[in-house]
Amino acid sequence: MADMIVRYDLATMREEIKQDFTPDSGSHRLLKQSDISKRFKRRRAALTKPKPEDS
Amino acid sequence: MLEQFLSAQTTLIPFNPFLDSPTPTMSDVSANFTALLVDDEHYFRRFISQAIGKLGITNIVQASDGTEAVTQFEASSPDMVILDINMPNKDGLETLRDLRKISDEVPIFMLTSTSDEYIVEQCVVDGADFFLRKDVPANELSAQLGELIAENFPDLTAATQS
Numbered sequence: 001m002a003d004m005i006v007r008y009d010l011a012t013m014r015e016e017i018k019q020d021f022t023p024d025s026g027s028h029r030l031l032k033q034s035d036i037s038k039r040f041k042r043r044r045a046a047l048t049k050p051k052p053e054d055s
Numbered sequence: 056m057l058e059q060f061l062s063a064q065t066t067l068i069p070f071n072p073f074l075d076s077p078t079p080t081m082s083d084v085s086a087n088f089t090a091l092l093v094d095d096e097h098y099f100r101r102f103i104s105q106a107i108g109k110l111g112i113t114n115i116v117q118a119s120d121g122t123e124a125v126t127q128f129e130a131s132s133p134d135m136v137i138l139d140i141n142m143p144n145k146d147g148l149e150t151l152r153d154l155r156k157i158s159d160e161v162p163i164f165m166l167t168s169t170s171d172e173y174i175v176e177q178c179v180v181d182g183a184d185f186f187l188r189k190d191v192p193a194n195e196l197s198a199q200l201g202e203l204i205a206e207n208f209p210d211l212t213a214a215t216q217s
Contacts (some may be wrong), residue, residue, distance in 0.1 A: 031170040036175050036186050043179050043196075 061132075088211055089114040091133035093124040093150065094166070095142040099189070103137060103166070106197045110204050111215035121145025127154050133161060135207070140167040140174065148177055155182040162207050 031039075094100050094144050097119075104115050116131045118124040121141045125193070128136065136154065140147030151163060165183045167174075168190040178186050187199055205212040 030170045031172050031175055031193070032170075033188050036170065036188070039175060039179055040183075040185050 059101075086114070088112055088208070089116060089131055089133045091116045091118065091127055091131060091136045093118045093121070093137065093142070093147070094139040095119050097138075099139075102193065103200070107137075107204065108202050108203055109197075111211055112204070121147065121150030121153070124150050125157075128154055128157060128161075134163060136163045137166050138163055140165060140169050140187075148174070148181065151178065151181045151183055164203060166184065 086112075089165050090107060092100055092103055092107075092115055094103070100119075104117070107115065116127050116133060118127045122145045123146075124136075124138065127133075138147050138150060141179075142150075145153075147165060147167065151165070154161070154163060159182070162184040163182070165178050165186040166189050167186075168188065170188050170190075175186055183205055187196070187203065189196060191199075
């Protein structure tokens with residue numbers, strides 16, 4: 001029984017680790033260069049966007 | 056007499072539309088261009104220096120951590136900064152914030168092996184101009200640096216190619 005629990009937990013833990021540390025999931029995602037570039041382009045676009053004039 | 060003088064002038068000095076604003080040469084542009092390169096790894100500073108040197112940037116001031124970077128930034132007034140993130144004493148994020156307090160205009164490019172989403176977002180918020188991952192093959196990184204410099208400093212690139 002204990003052996004089964006350990007095996008089950010290990011498998012579950014392994015899955016959790018995969019979810020946490022793959023580039024596309026988890027709270028600490030690792031970004032590809034293309035994703036990083038998009039974020040900076042969006043920032044640049046936001047900075048160059050003309051502000052609406054106060055009327 | 057006057058006619059002879061004018062005639063001599065027009066023959067000796069042909070019309071040149073660029074006479075008042077000569078095209079800048081590579082030496083003119085790059086001689087006045089300074090890059091601040093901040094990385095704690097000496098071999099990496101050497102690699103980047105060589106890569107951007109081939110693009111015409113030869114005035115390169117180096118710093119091995121954030122504290123030194125701020126000092127060098129104030130002393131050398133660089134035209135661009137290449138900034139690592141993981142460094143001793145003062146990391147790249149803190150350095151970025153300090154440099155932005157000094158100048159809002161100098162382009163700051165993060166160049167780091169970190170690609171964590173949180174760190175990237177912090178760099179966007181804190182005013183970095185771009186972010187390059189350095190954990191890529193050397194030729195790929197050189198090409199990306201070339202594109203980045205061509206995009207941000209077209210005059211420098213044009214002068215280098217002429």
